[in-house]
Amino acid sequence: MINCRCIVLVGMPGSGKTTVGRELAKRLGLRFADSDHEIEARTGVKIPTIFEIEGEDGFRKRETQTLDELTTESDLVLATGGGAVINPLNRTLLSERCAVVYLNVPPHILWERTRHDRSRPLLQVPDPKGRLQQLYTARDPLYREVAHIIVEGGRGTPHAMVRMVEKELQVLCAH
Template sequence: MSIVSSEKNRCIVLVGMPGSGKTTVGRDLAKRLGLRFVDTDHEIEARTGVKIPIIFEIEGEDGFRKRETQTLDDLTRESNMVLATGGGAVIRPENRALLRERAVVVFLSVPPPILWERTRHDRSRPLLQVSDPRGRLEELLKVRGPYYREVAHIIVEGGRGTPHAMVKLIEKELQALCEH
């Protein structure tokens, strides 16, 4: 039975904090399952022709979030896809509803110290360009953590294993969902 065979669960969506591995794990998962991979941030950049930090600079976070909602709405209508969302996609209630209703949502839960290690040199993350990016990560996780858990059908504890190990865990959990 195909993991994405039911009408309700047409695509697999990865959510989690910046640095949780959504893009890396998503690409590997899509390849293993023979599905298309899409990263919403890359899709927004392709649609606008502008990098995310520039969108934040010109339109602010609210302008970016509106674009993100439209992109999520469009993409979650498609099938046979693994979709990696931006870390803040779960902030808006309408996004949480779209994700929960239209996809199998996998939350990649990674501890803050590991997130910090993975993101501390990355200048392409607008919300982490502050005087205390480590504190900002912890602050964002406090706000977003409950939302990730709210939308998740599957929660995978990450950060210690390889992306391949996380993919295998996700596959196992997806198979278990299909059997129920």
């Protein structure tokens, strides 16, 4: 049975996980958490600094530990980092402990949303648009594997996305 008192949002950087998650939590009367912000609060440094000092592997270990702790909570809406699904253990933690919603936004829209954002370490490359496409191609099957609900995004407002997520959760959680 799916735990509908723990809702996790997964998707690419710029898909709206934090924005949608905050509003969804407010509407449902649940606590909101962002796994990247939790990692920063626990370490006292920003994600790009962790990547710089420990590399992606070091960051991913911290991410798994944080997800393991957060997914044991109830009454929570959790926005994950875009790469949280890379680790098979994370996918298991998320799908077995929570209701997982994939915010699927096409790469060209992600590019428009993130192209001026310098706080995303994996996009600080010579061809960030191409990198987004590569990440999407690699991660989309993993998001789909872990998701109980897939919401097609990118066209409407965050409020409209929240409404879609709520509607899908009502159907999922009624069973």
